Amino acid sequence: MKRIRITPAWYFSDEAGNQLDPKLFALLEGVHRHGKLTRAAEGVGVSYRHAWNLLNKWGEFFGIALVELERGRGARLSPLGEKLLWAEQRVIARLGPQLESLGSELNLAIQQTLEGTKPVLRLHASHGFAVELLPMHLGELSLDLQYCSPREALAALNRGACDLAGFHLPQGEVGGRVSREYRDLLKPRSHRVIGFIARRQGLMVAPGNPRGIAGLVDLAAGGARFINRQAASGTRALFDGLLAEAGVSPSRIRGYEVEEYTHSAVAAYVAAGMAEVGFGVEAAARRFGLDFVPLATEDYLWVCHQRDVEAPRFATLRERLRSAEFQAAVAALPGYAPRRCGQLMTLDEVLP
Structure with a gap:
């Protein structure tokens, strides 16, 4: 399949017109x-x-x-070589989700022009490593993928702007606290849930964990420079819930107000030495050569309308999610595992 892939490009130039080789x-x-x-x-x-x-x-x-x-x-x-590398990684990590969403729109329009209209599944969800795998495993089912926060995704589902909305639900007691962020948008009588994956979240630290950070209390007490996720993200909701559970005030965390917009951007920030610790998924930490302190496991779930679950495109989606090939690809991601993948559930079955 012919696909557009949009990537950022760098241009350093001098008076002779020399440009940086990618x-x-x-x-x-x-x-x-x-x-x-x-x-x-x-x-x-x-x-x-x-x-x-x-x-x-x-x-x-x-x-x-x-x-x-x-x-x-x-x-x-060299120090300059490191700065160039991490600057490039941060650009890709920060812009990647927006460019991928735009590429999804363009690819869908071109595909429909070339091949005619085919079944399309509109998915609004937060960016993640497992979500990135979907276009490669859905076969003939076209995916219109738009990245946004969980609340934005659920609001889009309720107004008919998408077919599936992704949201995160931490396991354990903190899940009850986080689920309150979504309850006004969830409708037990008319919504159904499709299982997807589970993933580990925690603290990303430099190799060897030189600060000796073992948990949130150490993060607050040691004065380590922190890089946070944006306030609307599901990961930020989880982090704030863990802070409340541990009795740690955000005001005690140096850099709590400094934000990045993807897991990879947080990891790149720490890898560049601009912060000493960040919060996000294990897969991002490993990709950037960082150590990882696990703090929570959360389910990544999808919500759809009950009236749509029997549609052929949903049957195809659930079949692909249950395939051994897709589940093996998920399991290969550090800290990820297929969990009730493709299983249809009610909200009462998943909400604390």
Whole structure:
């Protein structure tokens, strides 16, 4: 299938018109990950000589080396190389969901023009690693995916702007507190729930956890710089619920008011050294080479109208969710697991 993929691009230029080669970021990421320029070059698909020439060229452009080579110790990023890499990662992490939503709209319009109208499932949900897997596993079922907060998704469902709305429900006592955020938008008589996944959330910290942070009390007492999620997000609702449960005031957390808009953006913020700890899913922490302190497990659920559950597109969706292929892909994500995946339930069965 022909698909549009929208990605951000960087442009550094000088008076001679030189522009930054996108392969440079892939090289920097490879050096950071492997500590060897040979491995980084292989990953990008270029020769060692070409990789070295590229690094030299852009080192001269900035006037500072981007990678430092040491005999017997491999390669490591210079301070500037690290700043460039993490800046690029933060841009992708912050803009990725919006660009993916726009790409979904464009792909759907183009596909319908080329192939005619096919069944479309409109899903409004918060961004997540398991949600990203869906377009690759739905076969002929077209997905119109729009990323938004849980409250926005449920409001869209109630006004008929989508077929499915995603929301998060933490397991345990904190789930009762968080569920109150959604109860005014949930209708037990006319809504049904489709199970999706469970995922671990917790604190993302630098490798080795140099601050020795084991929980929320340590976070508040130690004065570590924190990066938060935006107020409307389901992850923020979970974090605030955990703070209330632990008796920790947000005012005691340094940086509580500083926000990012995706799990990956929080992880990139910590990986760049701009904060010492953040809150989000384990998969994001592992992707950025961070350590992870688990604090909660939450169910990611979808809500739909009861009148729609027998429609063919919903049967196809539930069949795909129950497939071994999709569930294996979910299980491969750190901290993720399929949970009641594709199972149809009432709100009374899932709400605390």
